[in-house]
Amino acid sequence: MDLRRLRYFVAVAEARSVGKAAERLRMAQPPLSVQIRKLEAEIGAPLFRRGTRGMDLTEAGQALLARASEALALAADGAEAARAVASGRRGRLSVGYMFVLANAVLPRLIPELRRSVPGVDLDFAELSASTREARLLDRSVTVALCMPAIHHPEIQVARIGAQPLMLVMPIRSPLARLTSVPMARLQGRPLIALPPPDQDPASSAVAALLRRHQVVMPIASRVETVHSAMSLVLAGEGLAIVPACAKLGAPRGIVFRPLRDAADSIDVAVCWRRDSHSPLIRTFLKCAEKVVARL
Amino acid sequence: MDLRRLRYFVAVAEARSVGKAAERLRMAQPPLSVQIRKLEAEIGAPLFRRGTRGMDLTEAGQALLARASEALALAADGAEAARAVASGRRGRLSVGYMFVLANAVLPRLIPELRRSVPGVDLDFAELSASTREARLLDRSVTVALCMPAIHHPEIQVARIGAQPLMLVMPIRSPLARLTSVPMARLQGRPLIALPPPDQDPASSAVAALLRRHQVVMPIASRVETVHSAMSLVLAGEGLAIVPACAKLGAPRGIVFRPLRDAADSIDVAVCWRRDSHSPLIRTFLKCAEKVVARL
């Protein structure tokens, strides 16, 4: 049972004539006639009644016609769907993001994405700092919008921006009166710390900053998210050093101040499995770059 | 886009391996590998990711797989449906019948038909004497159960039985006291007549009977159905000569009497267009013969 035969059959059935159908199919009439007869032999029943004025479907032919044209449409649609998925016009993209970036980025990123790939099922999931690697590796998200970037041999990273580190304190803190805070003033104050990337305390941008300025801040607490950190700061548990974009969504009573003489920043990156070749990743990257550029 | 390629594709996708699929398809591995690559070239996108441990569908491949297997099923189903229709296991049969036969035949014929062809859509329509030919010719019924048979060059007739002609009268008629009525006793009495077959009064079995016995009965009325005739007989408008099977469904107050010395009968026939080749016609004929035989 060959799809070409079905195509020919449908053409003849619609044209009610071998000759007309052959013309429409851009082929000679005899081979088409042969193919129709072969199809009839394969089915084991006549599909057409041959009259002197063309061909007419038998009832068996009518029964076949309905499904044959449906099958043809399905096959064509399947090919088109595969092409659409391959080109990124359709498909599914599961986007992971870290909550720090949610307020600053998602409101602009999501509409931009939907505009860029209208046929794609988008799916968003918040990632925690401690599980983001696993979520990429087990493919429960396809791309991750991260800050800072993930380092892992199986994971590809594209840096798309950076956010300056800022000091976070309660508004009633004496430091809040300064427009920018000298690093030295942090000496000895308790710090609300976030989990270091890659389980390596030395790799943390904050740790590097403090180390470079020879400032020691005892770690009062370790929390999972920047927002938790800000809550503890507000409660007077200590200070935190966080990316500037966390300002959006910061609770009332929290102020952000730049650190004087410290231009340190923390990378914003898009990360994905090296073996994910979905074209949607490129599209996502473009959108994310565009949105993060004007942060 | 060839159905065989799709079949191969589905096999490889399910086996997750060219070699395994080739084995299942009873062919060598290299040609299968070639076909898969040709399909990918045709689609214009890779459908599988080649790993060291077999093949794995890409997302484009998954998109294709769903529709490809559906298309395969549809094509197979179409072939099977065509075969089923051609063999008479499925299809549609529109049965016309004349009301005289309805009470005597349909209660046995319909269950018999449904048993014989369980997959067939049956459809029944009463035929009037004046339109039964047209209903066959315009194909609004496929077969007709007729009494008497239709004569027409385009219509094929199979005689399946006969019914003796009987005299019908009101129970209070003086003739009703006889167990059989001599033809001579009909002389001059008014007759409720039915439309002659083929618009030809001479072809009527009743007319032939009367002519042969040299009996003249003035026509009091001409009606469409035997039941109309019996109603008029009951009303005292005259006598009627009808097939014996009309007794079923005759109104109270009507009696049937055989005509002495007249073995005349009227044919029961199955009629269909000569160019209708549905195998269901044969089946219908068998059922009708069986039912009419024990009338």
Added chain:
DNA sequence: CCAACCCATACGTTTTCGGTATGCCAATGG
């Protein structure tokens, strides 16, 4: 009775398909 029309058949050419032999690559194991 001839011309026109339409489908069927015949035959040679070309394309495509399937089988065998073999190569390449990665993972595995001694």
Added chain:
DNA sequence: CCATTGGCATACCGAAAACGTATGGGTTGG
């Protein structure tokens, strides 16, 4: 570190299928 194994890809050849051209045969209409 090399040999082996397992799996897919490539090359080549013979077989099968499809296509085109030429032609036959039946019916319709002038």
